[in-house]
Amino acid sequence: MAGGKFITFEGIDGAGKSSHIDFVASLLRRAGRTVVHTREPGGTPLGEKLRELVLHEKMHLETEALLMFASRREHIAQVIGPALERGDWVISDRFTDATFAYQGGGRHLDLKKLEALEQWVHPKLQPDLTLLFDVPLEVARARLDATRTLDRFEQEKADFFAATRNEYLRRADQFPNRFRVIDSTRSMEQVQQQLQEIVANL
Numbered sequence: 001m002a003g004g005k006f007i008t009f010e011g012i013d014g015a016g017k018s019s020h021i022d023f024v025a026s027l028l029r030r031a032g033r034t035v036v037h038t039r040e041p042g043g044t045p046l047g048e049k050l051r052e053l054v055l056h057e058k059m060h061l062e063t064e065a066l067l068m069f070a071s072r073r074e075h076i077a078q079v080i081g082p083a084l085e086r087g088d089w090v091i092s093d094r095f096t097d098a099t100f101a102y103q104g105g106g107r108h109l110d111l112k113k114l115e116a117l118e119q120w121v122h123p124k125l126q127p128d129l130t131l132l133f134d135v136p137l138e139v140a141r142a143r144l145d146a147t148r149t150l151d152r153f154e155q156e157k158a159d160f161f162a163a164t165r166n167e168y169l170r171r172a173d174q175f176p177n178r179f180r181v182i183d184s185t186r187s188m189e190q191v192q193q194q195l196q197e198i199v200a201n202l
Ligand SMILES: Nc1ncnc2c1ncn2[C@@H]1O[C@H](COP(=O)(O)OP(=O)(O)O)[C@@H](O)[C@H]1O
Pocket: 011, 012, 013, 014, 015, 016, 017, 018, 019, 020, 133, 143, 144, 147, 184, 185, 186, 187, 188, 191
């Protein structure tokens, strides 16, 4: 790998992560990096089809987790792996932490099963940096209600998001070297200021 870094954006729905991805991408581009901006589930033509299914069809919890990893397998093969090999920087709107948080935390799927899938699909690949946009549930919900039609995950109840958020925060404690927790209740300007400092230190 020739110098590229892998940055992931995470957080419960409505936390504000999508609002800041372009900002970070443009900071990196201004610093002369080639940036590949992608997302999960999705990021490839097949992955986008799987995204449609998983966001809108009812299915067994394990099917849901397997489809997340199927989309991810393709994403790594087609997009993330080749980009990092070229030395590009990859910014992904969600990655495996989302499966631990949503399917593991939110839906209570055994974390050991997810660890096994992670070992299978990307035994050696981990993000260099994970930006966790963190807000209380009420703030996230108010932001979502103000802006968009909700998908299958966004329609979940408060206890689902509480468990999802807890699992994200637990992982941030477990992997302090790669996680940065962003207090996303602050203004967009304050969040951007913090992101600028983090990116400058990369
Ligand atoms: N720091 C912030 N302060 C106020 N509103 C915000 C902030 N960050 C995001 N928002 C707003 O909240 C809504 C959801 O943000 P979005 O980035 O789409 O969330 P996510 O991608 O985490 O689901 C958007 O309308 C966005 O403008």
